Amino acid sequence: MSLPKYSIIPKPQKYDVLDGTYIVTSETEVLCVPEFMKAGKYISNFLKTKKDAHEGSIKIVKDTKIPAEGYRLKVSTDGVVISASDENGAFYGTVTLKIMLMQSKKASGVAVLNCAYIYDYPKYSYRGGMMDEARHFFGVDAVKKTLDNMALLKLNKFHWHLCDDHGYRIESEVFPLLNEIASKRKYEFLGGAEILSKIPGLQKGGNEYFHYYKKDEIREIVEYAKNLCIDIIPEIDLPGHTVAMLAAYPQLSCLKENYEVFCENGITKDVLCVGQDETYDFVEKLLTEVAELFPYKYFHMGGDEASKGHKIWEKECPVCQAKMKELGITKGKELQVYFNNRVNDMLKKIGKTSIEWNDGLGDNTDSDVVGHYWILRTPSWIKEENDKRKFIVSTCPSLYFDYSHAVVPLKKVYNFDVVKSGFVNDKNVLGIEFESWSEWIDTYDAWEFSVYPRVFAFAEISWTEDKFKNYKDFYKRLNFFKMYMKSKNINYSRIEKKLWLKVKNKTVFHLGNRGAEYKYNEKIKESENKE
Ligand SMILES: [Zn+2]
CATH class of the missing domain: 3.20.20.80 (Glycosidases)
Structure with missing residues (x-):
């Protein structure tokens, strides 16, 4: 049975689950082409990885065939490769990787990442x-x-x-x-x-x-x-x-x-x-x-x-x-x-x-x-x-x-x-x-x-x-x-969903901290805290 997909919003245009896992630690190095430094910094700040990495096991590379702001993200048992044709695309590849890492199984400082192939690009610029x-x-x-x-x-x-x-x-x-x-x-x-x-x-x-x-x-x-x-x-x-x-x-x-x-x-x-x-x-x-x-x-x-x-x-x-x-x-x-x-x-x-x-x-x-x-x-x-x-x-x-x-x-x-x-x-x-x-x-x-x-x-x-x-x-x-x-x-x-029907005072605006919806929401939060 294949491993489940991670929950990613916005939904990638193409997301296939691949066999196997890849383990990410704070020792995992990030190698990034210089023009995609924003992406490199974003993910290494998140992972708190060492700064002077030379050989990357998370690689961020350039591929001019990928559409504007798009990226390809491949997690295999050998490592992670993010490809993009521009800075935004490389960055969004690392954003997706970060969301996957947040959901991955973790044990003593190690994250087990399910292998995946993602090809993604935005509908609107x-x-x-x-x-x-x-x-x-x-x-x-x-x-x-x-x-x-x-x-x-x-x-x-x-x-x-x-x-x-x-x-x-x-x-x-x-x-x-x-x-x-x-x-x-x-x-x-x-x-x-x-x-x-x-x-x-x-x-x-x-x-x-x-x-x-x-x-x-x-x-x-x-x-x-x-x-x-x-x-x-x-x-x-x-x-x-x-x-x-x-x-x-x-x-x-x-x-x-x-x-x-x-x-x-x-x-x-x-x-x-x-x-x-x-x-x-x-x-x-x-x-x-x-x-x-x-x-x-x-x-x-x-x-x-x-x-x-x-x-x-x-x-x-x-x-x-x-x-x-x-x-x-x-x-x-x-x-x-x-x-x-x-x-x-x-x-x-x-x-x-x-x-x-x-x-x-x-x-x-x-x-x-x-x-x-x-x-x-x-x-x-x-x-x-x-x-x-x-x-x-x-x-x-x-x-x-x-x-x-x-x-x-x-x-x-x-x-x-x-x-x-x-x-x-x-x-x-x-x-x-x-x-x-x-x-x-x-x-x-x-x-x-x-x-x-x-x-x-x-x-x-x-x-x-x-x-x-x-x-x-x-x-x-x-x-x-x-x-x-x-x-x-x-x-x-x-x-959200049907819950809002319970709000009696259906004003157009929710009226900030003094509004009925806001107050109703505070009540829901209170009951969540009791659970
Ligand atoms: Zn005038």
């Missing part, structure tokens, strides 16, 4: 996750822990939402008021899980909230991510979601009022004045300062939920009205397209490719802007846009992990399909990304509760070809990762 630290701030350690776990799931893009109406979270030497004023709000949150069931009693909660990342901390995180083969994409959301910026620099607004950093939730009417030159000067200097911290080519310029601002441009701001006249346009939406195209030009000048949320896109949006699909559109809209430009897909609510587990259960994530969601084919789809907006996610504990274990289902659909997907099989493999999450103190949700 873009496999991302977003963290929103504008609404709530989690800090360096939380981000590093997140990146570690993303790497374990072969996710490769971390979209970092660092500014919004609720705060600006990046140190700025060019515009210091972005820290002195825009990084601070009067109180932390709105209390009361009742908001969405329309019961009154909404209250302010928490103290003054003042956080931002120092540039050195950002550099440290970017470097940390790089070693895990993860690219970081910053988002500076423009021209909407900018109330924090306007509080610091009201001259950037249409109405030049006194603004306060937003403490409530929802969409504001106050956006940047895009009729005046001063705004463009500011944006260009700011983007240049931020881009210097992030070496990856993609840069997210936001562009979402500015429609209330369009009304101000059309009806109240003479400067924006004059601009529209000059451009021969009549709609605020068209003015936003003009603005975002100018932002795209600024980003191109500094070597970046822009990403923009799909509700900001218009007929005349430059075709080199990557669309980020979240808000539902008709199949004909999708087809027309997708013929023109590349897309990242984050359809709401299926890939919105700030939604409650009752609304987006694990299986719904697993069954999500880009083609079924309206994209005619995925040739122009770079990949998928999960979102985790933090209006209601007030602690990192609550963030983990939102994201895990849904991120496992997400990782599998971002990597594994459809024909190899199977929810039952996935759910079985998840068992090992539940143990892993417990061992790493990851506060994953136990509310």
